[in-house]
Amino acid sequence: MDDQNMTTVSEALDQVTGVRSFGYERQEQYIIRGYAANAQYNGVPQQEGSDKASSNTDDLAFFDRIEVLRGPSGLLTGSGEPGGTINYVRKRPTDVLAIAGLASLGSWDRYRGEIDVGGPVTASGNLRARIVGVYQDEDKYYDVGFNKDRGIYGVVEYDLTPRTTIGVSGIYSQRKFINSFGLPLYDDNSVPARGSFTGSDATSRQRSRELFVDLSHDFGGDWSFKAAYSLRCLDYGGYSVFPGDAIDRETGLVPSLSAGRVEQETKWHSFDAHVTGPLHLFGRTHDLTFGVNRSRYDFIGGTKFVNPGAWDVLNDHDLSAIIDENITYRYETVTAQTGFYGSARIRLADPLTIVLGGRLTNFKIKDRDVVPEVTPWIDSSAKSSGRFTPYAGVVLDVTDQLTLYASYTDTFVPQTAQDVNNRTLAPRVGWQMETGVKGSFFNDALNASVALFRIHDSNRAIVDEVNVGCGGTIDGTCSRAAGKVRSQGVEVDIGGSPLPGWDITLGYTYNQQKYLSDTDPTNVGQRFLPAQSPEQMFKLWTQFDLGKAGVQGWASGLNLGAGVQAQSNMYTDLIRQNAYAIVNAKAGYRVSENWDLSLVVNNLFDRTYLRIPGYAIFYNIYGEPRNFRLTLRGKI
Numbered sequence: 001m002d003d004q005n006m007t008t009v010s011e012a013l014d015q016v017t018g019v020r021s022f023g024y025e026r027q028e029q030y031i032i033r034g035y036a037a038n039a040q041y042n043g044v045p046q047q048e049g050s051d052k053a054s055s056n057t058d059d060l061a062f063f064d065r066i067e068v069l070r071g072p073s074g075l076l077t078g079s080g081e082p083g084g085t086i087n088y089v090r091k092r093p094t095d096v097l098a099i100a101g102l103a104s105l106g107s108w109d110r111y112r113g114e115i116d117v118g119g120p121v122t123a124s125g126n127l128r129a130r131i132v133g134v135y136q137d138e139d140k141y142y143d144v145g146f147n148k149d150r151g152i153y154g155v156v157e158y159d160l161t162p163r164t165t166i167g168v169s170g171i172y173s174q175r176k177f178i179n180s181f182g183l184p185l186y187d188d189n190s191v192p193a194r195g196s197f198t199g200s201d202a203t204s205r206q207r208s209r210e211l212f213v214d215l216s217h218d219f220g221g222d223w224s225f226k227a228a229y230s231l232r233c234l235d236y237g238g239y240s241v242f243p244g245d246a247i248d249r250e251t252g253l254v255p256s257l258s259a260g261r262v263e264q265e266t267k268w269h270s271f272d273a274h275v276t277g278p279l280h281l282f283g284r285t286h287d288l289t290f291g292v293n294r295s296r297y298d299f300i301g302g303t304k305f306v307n308p309g310a311w312d313v314l315n316d317h318d319l320s321a322i323i324d325e326n327i328t329y330r331y332e333t334v335t336a337q338t339g340f341y342g343s344a345r346i347r348l349a350d351p352l353t354i355v356l357g358g359r360l361t362n363f364k365i366k367d368r369d370v371v372p373e374v375t376p377w378i379d380s381s382a383k384s385s386g387r388f389t390p391y392a393g394v395v396l397d398v399t400d401q402l403t404l405y406a407s408y409t410d411t412f413v414p415q416t417a418q419d420v421n422n423r424t425l426a427p428r429v430g431w432q433m434e435t436g437v438k439g440s441f442f443n444d445a446l447n448a449s450v451a452l453f454r455i456h457d458s459n460r461a462i463v464d465e466v467n468v469g470c471g472g473t474i475d476g477t478c479s480r481a482a483g484k485v486r487s488q489g490v491e492v493d494i495g496g497s498p499l500p501g502w503d504i505t506l507g508y509t510y511n512q513q514k515y516l517s518d519t520d521p522t523n524v525g526q527r528f529l530p531a532q533s534p535e536q537m538f539k540l541w542t543q544f545d546l547g548k549a550g551v552q553g554w555a556s557g558l559n560l561g562a563g564v565q566a567q568s569n570m571y572t573d574l575i576r577q578n579a580y581a582i583v584n585a586k587a588g589y590r591v592s593e594n595w596d597l598s599l600v601v602n603n604l605f606d607r608t609y610l611r612i613p614g615y616a617i618f619y620n621i622y623g624e625p626r627n628f629r630l631t632l633r634g635k636i
Contacts, residue, residue: 001060003503003543003561004586005104005600005629007112007136009056009066013086014565015539016068017493017507022532022612024181024621026057026147032070033455034487034513034533035083042090042212044228044272045293056088057208057234059134061114062153062171064091070491071407071434071453082411082432082455083487090169090212093128093157094118100635107627110138126159140178141625143197144317148176151208163218171210179204179238182614182621184254184313187246189574192314194608194622200259201317204238223277232268237261239323240303243313246616253310260305261325269296274341287345294338300370302330330371337363343391355393355407360386382427387412406435411457420464420478430457446496454488456516462529483518485528487511489535501549504542511535531613534567538581547590557590559598570613575620577610582623596633601626 006012010021010028019037021028029036039046039056067087097119104112118130136149151173159165179199183192192198214228244256274291304327308319343357365380393407413428436451461479489511497503512535513528527535543561551558566581583605588598606626614620 001066002633004541004563004584005598005631007060009058009060009063009088012060012066013068015505015541015563017505017539018070018084018491018509018511018537019068019086020533020537020567024179026175026177030086031533032068032084033082033453033489034511034529035081035455035457037068037083038081038085040085040087041230041232041270042214042228043087043226044230044270045295046230046232046268046270056086057173057175057206058088058171058210059136059149059151059173061116061132061134062090062151063088065089070451071409071432081413082409082430082457090155091116091118091130091132091153092167093120093130093155095120095125095128098635100633102631102633104629104631106138106629108139108141110136110629112136112138121156128157130155134173140180141627142180142195142622144199144201145178145180145197146176147178150174163220165216167212167214169210169212171208173208175206175208176203177206178202179240181240181242182612182619184243184617185246185574185615185620186249188249189246190249191575191610191620192247194625196314197317198243198313199241199317200239200319200323202239202320202323205236206238207235209233219277221277223275225273225275227273228271230268230270232266232270234264234266236264236266239319240305241313241319243311243617244307247313252312252314254313255310256307257309257311257313258305258307259319259323260303261323261327262301262303263327263330264299264301266300267296267298269294269298271295284347286347288343290342292338292340295336297335298332299334300330300332302327302371304328328372330369331367332370333365333367335363335365337361351397353395355391355395357391359389359391361389362386382425384412384427401439401441403438404436405438406433408433411455419480425459425461425479425481428457428459428461430455432456442496442498446494446498448494449492451491451493452489453491454486456484456486458484460485481519482515482528483523484516485513486516487513487528499549501545501547502542503545505540507537507539509537531570531572531619534570534579536568536579538564538566540564541584543586559586559588559590561586561588570610572613572615572619574615575610575613577613580607580609582607582609594635598631598633600629600631602629603627 001012013019013030014021018032020031022031023029067089068084070084100116102114113135115133121127121129132153134149134151139146153171155169157165157167180197183196183198185191210232212230216226218224240260240262242258243254245254247254272293274289276289279286279288304324306322306324308322339359339361341359346354348354362385364383366377368377369375389410391409393405396404398404409432411430411432432455434451434453436449438449440447460482462482464478464480492508495505511533515523515526515528518524541563543559545559547556563584564581568579570577582603584602585604586598586600590596603624603626609623610620611623612619612621
């Protein structure tokens with residue numbers, strides 16, 4: 001993340017093998033094996049109530065790392081997506097005093113500053129703290145757009161005893177921006193120019209707050225206990241604008257316009273407690289884990305849209321006279337889940353391990369109107385009681401460097417998405433099988449893996465391209481249930497440092513998704529969601545540090561990097577984006593032991609492409625033109 005001067009979660013995850021961001025800027029969900037990923041924060045599963053399962057609006061400066069598990073994680077998350085899970089790991093206090101910061105500037109008047117201070121508070125070091133602050137302003141490559149971020153993160157750890165530690169952390173951030181939902185098409189199915197914008201020039205606002213508490217205890221004998229609780233709150237107030245149809249090429253007008261105000265209040269409560277340790281039996285050591293977690297998602301949303309008639313959406317962005325901010329309807333949805341889980345790694349022989357696990361889950365949803373008056377709660381049919389999710393796997397160490405594995409798991413996902421009639425879609429059900437090989441080479445300096453997978457999934461919620469205007473959603477979209485879908489493919493992942501000073505990460509993904517059955521018989525046998533996931537992705541980033549390679553003199557401070565992100569075609573019924581490749585490059589110089597200067601150029605050859613092809617009235621989102629970021633980093 002530091003090597004490429006990344007600042008957003010989407011920038012980081014777009015570099016990970018098999019992961020692709022999809023959606024509007026800073027509202028992205030992350031797709032793994034064709035499915036929106038599950039989310040965890042410091043290992044605690046977060047219950048989601050929308051298709052933005054893995055969406056994260058926090059600044060990248062608050063994270064120590066982001067971990068990605070490809071494959072189902074229902075053992076921990078219960079009603080989890082089958083594609084994979086993203087674990088957002090926050091920064092923790094350091095054992096010694098450390099001060100770091102950066103200042104950067106870039107294309108489109110982009111300015112950013114960070115400060116990160118951490119270390120022991122007491123002489124004994126049993127009390128530690130860390131604080132991170134972020135400031136960023138930027139305009140956009142398209143008309144009107146801008147983004148302003150402010151955020152602060154703090155964490156404190158205290159050793160209650162030599163074996164017991166408690167941690168408390170919190171985040172407060174706010175963001176001001178102009179909403180962009182992509183571009184409508186012209187009536188000849190062509191896309192407006194890359195710098196175009198449709199929408200309101202009114203400022204939208206978002207505020208995020210988070211509290212996280214965790215307790216860990218070492219019982220001895222390698223047995224340990226950990227419990228954690230998090231509360232995340234996200235408040236949003238913004239403006240949404242959608243044309244009623246494509247733009248008339250001759251007049252530049254759309255026949256109608258939906259323009260309005262959207263307000264949302266979202267709270268996530270998440271709790272997890274588990275104990276883990278070894279069991280010595282039959283002359284071998286086996287690993288056991290038992291735990292319980294509970295999560296709750298509380299969402300209150302409302303919208304007020306008006307239609308002023310025909311409009312010049314590409315040139316007239318002042319909608320203040322027509323947008324009615326008096327929201328007269330709001331509804332509340334509460335999604336709650338409780339689960340008990342356990343797993344065992346049983347070593348049958350020195351090279352052979354069996355992994356068995358299961359989870360018992362209770363899941364329910366209820367909703368009500370809260371404006372203009374509070375109505376009684378209504379329980380949704382999208383619920384489950386005592387649902388058992390099994391997991392089984394086998395691991396075989398062929399040599400000291402190579403390991404074979406295979407696994408099977410059931411999946412089920414009660415949904416909150418609603419159709420045009422405001423009815424919750426039926427739960428999804430399915431399964432996944434996976435097998436592969438993992439290897440470690442050059443004295444563990446280079447790791448590689450190959451995985452084959454197949455997923456069956458039924459009743460999955462997808463965007464209803466025909467119906468727009470469902471209440472409470474930022475983008476106004478409704479959903480419909482797909483039939484049975486199969487995803488299958490292969491992933492290749494290579495990463496490490498095969499030579500001193502040379503770092504490399506390489507990933508290739510082939511994922512074929514198609515309908516096996518559907519309520520629309522014309523879909524059977526067709527590619528599923530071709531506008532969301534390409535069938536093939538290739539990602540490469542390599543960097544060479546001359547000093548670490550043994551070069552002496554002034555050149556020892558140089559480090560050079562380059563990368564490629566390539567993918568196959570994506571399309572909708574109206575528009576197609578052919579295969580493309582984007583090249584990024586970096587030149588850095590270590591000024592001294594504590595100071596580093598780097599220049600990153602993204603989309604080096606200024607390729608014009610649609611990151612997300614869309615429909616007549618929304619999506620059709622361009623990738624960014626060539627741009628640069630110059631960053632100075634310092635530390636003490």
